[in-house]
Amino acid sequence: MKRLHKILILLTVLVTVLYSCSTQKDTLVSKNFHALTAKYNVLFNGEQAFQQGLKDIREQHTDNFWKRLQIEPITFDERKIEAPKFNSPGEDFNNKQEENKSATPFDRAEEKAVKAIQKHSMNIKGYEKNRQIDDAYLLLGKSRYYTQRFIPAVEAFNYIIANYPNANLNYETRVWRAKANVRLGNEETAIQSMKLLLKVVDEKEEISKEVQEQAYTAMAMAYTETDTIQKVIEHLNNATQTFINREQSARNMFILGQVYSELNRKDSARMVFQKLANKKQAPVKYRIHANIELVKNSAKDSSDVLLINRFKKLIKNTDNRKYYDELYYQLGTLYEDRGNTKKAVEYYKKSLTAKDGSNYQKTYTYERLGNLHFNKQDYLLAGSYYDSVLQITSKEFDSEKRIRRIRRKNKGLTTLKKYEDVVKNNDSILQLVAMSTNERTAYFESYIEKIKKEDEERRQQLLNSQNFGNQFGGGTSFGNNKGKWYFYNTQSKGFGEAEFQRIWGTRPLEDNWRLSDKTAINSNNEIAEEEDINKSRYELATYIEAIPTDPKILNQLKEDRNDALYQLGLIYKEQFKNTGLAIKNFERLTNLNQKEELKLPLNYHLYQLYTEVGEIAKATRAKEFILQNYPNTRFAEIIISPDKKLEAIEEKEDEIAKKYKELYYLYKNYKYEEVVNQINTFSETVAKSDLIPKLALLKALAIGKYKSKEEYKKALEFVAFSYANKEEGKKAEEIIKLLK
Structure with a gap:
């Protein structure tokens, strides 16, 4: 009996304790029990998972300091992230394990927040008695925010604001709601709520400096989306005044400097970057890149010497090894600006070989080296550097204007290299052919x-x-x-x-x-x-056996070399504006050329080039050659009347276009000989027209339909040489290659 009595007493005590800890019992014991259990058990684990998620985000996100940074350093996955699904009682436990394996830390944090709300909420008569539940809702909203479920996140934040108006985290929750609204594209709503927080609320109750920083940062995010740049500057300035959150404050200050730089307000940019570079509380990466931005915004004067010394000091510090590629590059730009290209190249090459250097940084280094060699007229080496830029450029940056410009430039250099190789190779072979057996x-x-x-x-x-x-x-x-x-x-x-x-x-x-x-x-x-x-x-x-002896092969080598010389002259003249090299190639071709159809365009190009460099005697000689031998051509008319207005010629354009359509109709009806005859007659009456190349190509195509292959090839070569920079000339060149 005594034993049974003790058991009943124990059960009674246990039931009493459990009843006193009920979520519906408004007692001191119940409130403290659920508050402590929620805080140090469920929410603690949830907060740990949330912090792990933040760590993962920081590791996954990579800042590109060559572009304006995002105010919030997050790289969101473009794919939609669905809410985690939790098994209901009775479902297969193994399935639950598989789902948990794929859950993110933020999913686990959300699970813990929901659990805290479901098991420890003490909503009695419309009033929440557990002081930890608002923290649970905030964790819930933040977890949803980082899994890109912004609408459910706003719902969680709204619940806190509506039901916990006096909570100590109410203002912080308003900031998070504003950020979620920015992500949803509701920038105006976010701006209005932050204005209310910073102005109206602050009049009644002082807001902590930390929340003020967060609010100004959220405002800057919202105004960035609306492209109101002056407001962005204003709020970034306000957000950097207190420097409580060192990471975000340094980031805001760096972005502020970038904005000033974009607006070409170099003095303001330098002031911001100088302040950040000297701020010991700022993380190292922002201080290093602030120094780099000082170079980009420097005045290119005697202050460069101070910057050079500063960068050498930064490089001596081995703690900055991970930034060596950028530091060496900027040191190279400083020397290049001072005209010391030898030192510049030395540091650019050090930048390329620096350990852990980013490919994006290397694109700028290769581009600089390419530009240096291009300006020295070392085009082939410049092309190699531009090739390197294109090879390491990722798809993410492939459409940048800078990369597109390099691609266009490199295309010309690739063509140039092809023709230079043809000239060099064929010259070498022909030189060996010309040697005696003993030689x-x-x-x-x-x-x-x-x-x-x-x-x-x-x-x-x-x-x-x-x-x-x-x-x-x-x-x-x-x-x-x-x-x-x-x-x-x-x-x-x-x-x-x-x-x-x-x-x-x-x-x-x-x-x-x-x-x-x-x-x-x-x-x-x-x-x-x-x-x-x-x-x-x-x-x-x-x-010895590799040297060709067949006359056809040797003639082809000469033709290919001469063709390459002509193309090189055009490239240097039209694309690279290198008058000296253009003249050199055209003059050499003049001495080697045996083709009648090349004499007119060659002399005309030389006439233009000689006139440009002031070699009047040579220009006059080329001019007289054209006027005496080709007086009725378009080239002759341009030489005779270089300043003549083109109204008369433009009046003829419609007539010529109409004639071209008639001739093309005849071509389609297999009247090839008639097409050739009419073009020969018509061309003599046309002084100048943009349709002349089209007529020339049409004539060549017609010749190919009823004359020999040799005559067809000869007609195409005339079009290819005379109109090399036109679509018709390129088309003729393609057909010639097919014929070969």
């Missing part, structure tokens, strides 16, 4: 001796460094650069790699790697042939 033999014997000596020196270096007889006799530590084992000796390994690549090139790691053609895998002769490639380099016959 060729002496030339190639000298070349073979040279490569033998180079190969022997390389081989000797490799043998000296490897010491194969002792390479396995007692190893040393992995860190010792002079270890006896081959792969521990970095110098030996480097020589070995170089020798392997010289002989075999770059081969993938696979079976039968020595064979470039795997279809020959069963042929021992193929293997032997590949291994003997190196020996053939030392045989005189290898080179």
Whole structure:
């Protein structure tokens, strides 16, 4: 009986305690129990998950300091993120585990916030008695915000504002609601609510400095979306006055400087960046980039010397290693601005080799190097640097105006390289053809001796460094650069790699790697042939037999070279405005040219170029050649009347267009000979028209329909050379290539 009595007493006490802790019991014990349980159990775990989510966001987000930063450093996933689904009682536990595996930290934080509300809310007669529930709703709203569910987030924030008007986090909640509205595109609503918070509320009760910072930041976000730049400046200024949240305040200050720079208010930008660079409370990345922005906004005067010294000091600090690519680059720009291109190139190359350098930074470095060589007329090397820019540019930045400009520029340089290679290669072959047998033999014997000596020196270096007889006799530590084992000796390994690549090139790691053609895998002769490639380099016959002797091949080499010279002259004249190189190529072609159809355009281009550089005698000679031999051409008319107004010619355009349609109709009706005859007659009466190239191409196409291939090719070549920069000239060039 006594034992039963004790059990009943214990049960009674337990029931009493549980009843006193009921969510519907307005007692001190119940309120404290649920408040403490919610805060130190459920919400604590939720807050930990939320902080982990923020950490993940910071790690995933990458700032591009070349562009204006986002005020809120978040990279949202463009895909829609759905709400987490929680299993109801009775559902398969394994399914729940699978869902939880894919849940984000913010999903887990939301789950904890919901749990705190469901199990610990003490809403008695319309009044919430648990002081932790407003925190739970705020955590719920913030978690939804970071999972891009902004409407449910606003609902959570509205609940707090409506039901907890006196809560200590009410004002902070209003800021979060404003940010959610900005994300939803309701900028005006966000602005009005922040104005009310900062002006009306502040008159009745003082708002904390931290909340003021957040409110001004939210206002700047809203005005950024409305493109009200002056208001953005005003609120960013206000947000940086107290510097309580160091990360966000430094960010706001940096963005403020960027905005001033965009508005070309360089003095204001320098003041902001100078202040940020010297602010020890600011995170390092903002201070470093503030120094970089000082260079971009510098006045290009004696202050450059101070900046150079400052950057050298920053580079000496090894804590700044992760920023070396940017620091070296800006140091290079400072030297380039001072005219010291040698130093500039040195630092640009250091920027490219800096560890952990970003590809986007490298695009600017390669562009600078390309521009330097382009300005020195080293076009081929400039093209290589522009190629590098395009190769490392990601799709994200591929449509930038700067990248599009480089692509256009590089397209011309690629064409230039193609024609320069043709001229160089064909000149070399034709030079060998022109040599006597003894001269060729002496030339190639000298070349073979040279490569033998180079190969022997390389081989000797490799043998000296490897010491194969002792390479396995007692190893040393992995860190010792002079270890006896081959792969521990970095110098030996480097020589070995170089020798392997010289002989075999770059081969993938696979079976039968020595064979470039795997279809020959069963042929021992193929293997032997590949291994003997190196020996053939030392045989005189290898080179002598490669020299062409067929007259057709030699004539084609000359034609291709002359064509390349003409195209080079046009590129230098029209695209790169390099008068000297244009004249050089045109003059050389004049001495080599055998084609009648090239004489007119060549002399006309030279007449223009000589006039431009003030070589009057040469210009007069080219002018007289055109007027004497081609008096009825468009070129002659332009030379005779360079300032003549084109009204008369423009009046004829409609007539010429009408005639072109008639001729094209005849062409479509297979009357090719009539088309050619009419164009010959009509062209003599037309002094100048934009349709002349079209008529010339139509004539060439008609000739190809009823005359020989040679005559067709000759007509196309006239169009290609005379109108090389026109669509018709390019089309003719394409047809010629197909004919070849």
